[in-house]
Amino acid sequence: MSVVHQLSPGWLLDHLSFINKINYHLHQQHKPCCSKNEPTFVHFDSLQMDSVSSFGTSATFIASDSTTKPDNDAGGNCEMFVQKYVFRPELFDVTKPYITPAIHKECQQRNEKEDLMNDVKKENFISTIGKKRKRCVVFNQGELDAMEYHTKIRGLILDGSSQLIQEGLKSGFLHPLLEKQDKCSEPITLPLDTCNLAELCEMAKHLPSLNEVELQTLQLMEDHMVTEQDVFSRVVENNSSFTKMITLMGQKYLLPPQSSFLLSDISCMHPLLNCRKTYDVIVIDPPWQNKSVKRSNRYSYLSPLQIKQIPIPKLAAPNCLVITWVTNRQKHLRFVKEELYPSWSVEIVAEWHWVKITNSGEFVFPLDSPHKKPYEGLILGRVREEIALPLRNADVKMLPIPDHKLIVSVPCTLHSHKPPLADCMLFLRKVSPELTPASNPLFAEEDWP
Numbered sequence: 001m002s003v004v005h006q007l008s009p010g011w012l013l014d015h016l017s018f019i020n021k022i023n024y025h026l027h028q029q030h031k032p033c034c035s036k037n038e039p040t041f042v043h044f045d046s047l048q049m050d051s052v053s054s055f056g057t058s059a060t061f062i063a064s065d066s067t068t069k070p071d072n073d074a075g076g077n078c079e080m081f082v083q084k085y086v087f088r089p090e091l092f093d094v095t096k097p098y099i100t101p102a103i104h105k106e107c108q109q110r111n112e113k114e115d116l117m118n119d120v121k122k123e124n125f126i127s128t129i130g131k132k133r134k135r136c137v138v139f140n141q142g143e144l145d146a147m148e149y150h151t152k153i154r155g156l157i158l159d160g161s162s163q164l165i166q167e168g169l170k171s172g173f174l175h176p177l178l179e180k181q182d183k184c185s186e187p188i189t190l191p192l193d194t195c196n197l198a199e200l201c202e203m204a205k206h207l208p209s210l211n212e213v214e215l216q217t218l219q220l221m222e223d224h225m226v227t228e229q230d231v232f233s234r235v236v237e238n239n240s241s242f243t244k245m246i247t248l249m250g251q252k253y254l255l256p257p258q259s260s261f262l263l264s265d266i267s268c269m270h271p272l273l274n275c276r277k278t279y280d281v282i283v284i285d286p287p288w289q290n291k292s293v294k295r296s297n298r299y300s301y302l303s304p305l306q307i308k309q310i311p312i313p314k315l316a317a318p319n320c321l322v323i324t325w326v327t328n329r330q331k332h333l334r335f336v337k338e339e340l341y342p343s344w345s346v347e348i349v350a351e352w353h354w355v356k357i358t359n360s361g362e363f364v365f366p367l368d369s370p371h372k373k374p375y376e377g378l379i380l381g382r383v384r385e386e387i388a389l390p391l392r393n394a395d396v397k398m399l400p401i402p403d404h405k406l407i408v409s410v411p412c413t414l415h416s417h418k419p420p421l422a423d424c425m426l427f428l429r430k431v432s433p434e435l436t437p438a439s440n441p442l443f444a445e446e447d448w449p
Helices: 015-020 101-128 141-171 197-205 270-274 291-296 304-308 330-343 422-431
Strands: 003-007 010-013 025-030 041-045 057-070 077-087 235-238 244-248 251-255 259-262 279-284 316-326 346-356 375-383 406-409 439-442
Touching: 003 141, 010 141, 010 422, 015 077, 141 330, 141 346, 141 406, 304 330, 316 330, 330 346, 330 375
Parallel strands: 010 406, 279 316, 279 439, 346 406
Antiparallel strands: 003 010, 025 077, 041 057, 057 077, 235 259, 244 251, 316 375, 346 375
16 A cells, blocks of 8 residues: 555645565576475566666576476476566665755845846836836736745645655654764665666657557566567556566566556557557656757657547546646646646546645655745546446446645655555545556656657
């Protein structure tokens, strides 16, 4: 269970425990060097070994002493090894805020000083040419809208998260800074080749259109060699009870049991539609356009028109719950509420907030920072009944989803890893019994289209 504490304002989550509770057990056959039946344990850091998945996992090998199979080639025996993967805990070791209040105050004072100097220069310039002094506009309309929105939810964020943080400190899940002093620790840096998912997506975008070709769903079988071309623009499934590993562009990826994925350009969604499955919960994390993305060129972003073209009505089950992650830019929030959801016939039912904290319970950014806030938003909507298919149970009464719930957690240091919503959905099932675990997250964790 990823929920550490649940209070009226929301939940305090443990993202790391949610990842590790997934059954990442890889079964492999191995021919022993000697005839011992004792279990063998080997622990290693995944980022130091080229043969292991490099997206932040470590692994423990456990040799099973109960399963032996004859080796047809050599006439000997081989043992079944269970290779268990766990996520690197240091990737959630956020001991200090990204920007401390002292640094934030210093930046504010510097900006105010620069603004004052600019005003003086402007006033002197205007006076020398004999014109009437014009009013200096400090903030543009987008910034004014952001400030107004922050003012509305500031008390909610501060009071609600404080209650959950206090519970985390009492239970020992969070640790006061003095008890967990981070002495001269270096920030965690990942190798440049940590993950080639962006390159894979870029390759998929440049493949010829396959709209006329209906590729069958690829079922991962035992010892099935998979190439990059095999997985592009088709649904890949692991229907077994064990984790499967596939190698793409020289790197290894884990596919959990009973899971599937589609790696394609956003314009090529027909493989998912061809599966003729609908979902009770759809989570969308679009790659929103912003200045940081433009500068870093880290990933491609989608235009509002491209996002609207996602065929949500065809993927949604009756009364499907649609959850969209949105940045704090008011332009994007208005787009989701006023354009996107209406175009999908989705009615807004609630707005939640993810509050990012350190291991000691501090906000990762100052709450009142004008640049970056320690929270992000989720817009929850439900497919309107008039366009949905008839209800599976006409007697099911739709109960309201609570508004302005908080999800408080320590963020992963890997880019754009959002907290798990599955256990929060268990709470929603109590108030909305028609929801089932069937869900469909659109876009990978890295937000690449």
